[in-house]
Amino acid sequence: xxxxxxxxxxxxxxxxxxxxxxxxxxxxxxxxxxxxxxxxxxxxxxxxxxxxxxxxxxxxxxxxxxxxxxxxxxxxxxxxxxxxxxxxxxxxxxxxxxxxxxxxxxxxxxxxxxxxxxxxxxxxxxxxxxxxxxxxxxxxxxxxx
Numbered sequence: 001x002x003x004x005x006x007x008x009x010x011x012x013x014x015x016x017x018x019x020x021x022x023x024x025x026x027x028x029x030x031x032x033x034x035x036x037x038x039x040x041x042x043x044x045x046x047x048x049x050x051x052x053x054x055x056x057x058x059x060x061x062x063x064x065x066x067x068x069x070x071x072x073x074x075x076x077x078x079x080x081x082x083x084x085x086x087x088x089x090x091x092x093x094x095x096x097x098x099x100x101x102x103x104x105x106x107x108x109x110x111x112x113x114x115x116x117x118x119x120x121x122x123x124x125x126x127x128x129x130x131x132x133x134x135x136x137x138x139x140x141x142x143x144x145x
Contacts, residue, residue: 056082
């Protein structure tokens, strides 16, 4: 996912006249541009996916704080549109196996190796795993050695 793809999505949404879609994609583009300007960088694909996730989560959270059902549904619709741009999440039932695989692969034997294992998992799976939960599993597994 890159800025050009987001801009194309905005243009296609405008042509199809689906306003919630236009608004959701514009919010992502604004988030990307704001962060690039603030940090004086060009965002990587993973960073752009992070912006998309942040916007999606904001729409989901805001859907609970709306005054009407229609506003809530619109927020959830925007969140769904943005979810479609994110990679599919790996089922949490697979986390134990992934953690064990990387602990073995990297010959990790103590808590000192936790960062190395977590970094390798993040490198491989990126946004497909919840790193907070995965780190907890890696920690628990390493503590049992």
